[in-house]
Amino acid sequence: xxxxxxxIQTPVGQNMLVDAGENEYGDVVVNYLISLGVKxxxxxxxxxxxxxxxxxxxxVINHFSIKTIYMPKVTQNTQSFRDxxxxxxxxxxxxxxxQAGVDLPLNGVGCRFIAPVQNSxxxxxNYSGVIKLDYGSQSFLLxxxxxxxxxxxxxxxxxxxxxxxxx
Numbered sequence: 001x002x003x004x005x006x007x008i009q010t011p012v013g014q015n016m017l018v019d020a021g022e023n024e025y026g027d028v029v030v031n032y033l034i035s036l037g038v039k040x041x042x043x044x045x046x047x048x049x050x051x052x053x054x055x056x057x058x059x060v061i062n063h064f065s066i067k068t069i070y071m072p073k074v075t076q077n078t079q080s081f082r083d084x085x086x087x088x089x090x091x092x093x094x095x096x097x098x099q100a101g102v103d104l105p106l107n108g109v110g111c112r113f114i115a116p117v118q119n120s121x122x123x124x125x126n127y128s129g130v131i132k133l134d135y136g137s138q139s140f141l142l143x144x145x146x147x148x149x150x151x152x153x154x155x156x157x158x159x160x161x162x163x164x165x166x167x
Contacts, residue, residue, distance in 0.1 A: 100113055
């Protein structure tokens with residue numbers, strides 16, 4: 001089906017959650033994180049405002065202590081998006097902008113947004129906060145739903161996109 005949620009746990013115990021699937025999977029994601037002993041999320045990323053990526057984020061935000069949340073600078077007039085914004089506001093959090101060149105603070109792990117590159121796209125998927133994560137000899141490219149326009153910009157941007165895992 002549709003949806004996306006990825007948990008990254010660093011060697012020093014930091015937790016980063018990228019997306020949380022559709023609305024009905026919020027509790028599934030929360031229960032999974034609890035089963036892993038997660039008590040706090042250092043970083044939460046909503047790659048872009050489609051419900052199959054951010055639908056469950058409000059449930060996650062309401063349940064866990066969160067240090068930093070990143071989302072691209074784009075809005076959508078849907079209930080899922082409004083629910084996420086309400087959860088963020090109710091927790092007193094501020095959204096940090098997911099955009100190319102922004103480093104994510106994970107100790108011992110190279111982690112940076114390589115997209116979105118520009119501030120305006122016609123296709124909402126091209127706003128996807130794309131993350132390049134490097135740990136030792138392994139690397140991961142987490143692309144959200146970035147489309148061909150965003151892909152071309154990443155290729156032209158000079159970042160080494162070669163990765164062990166492409167998601």
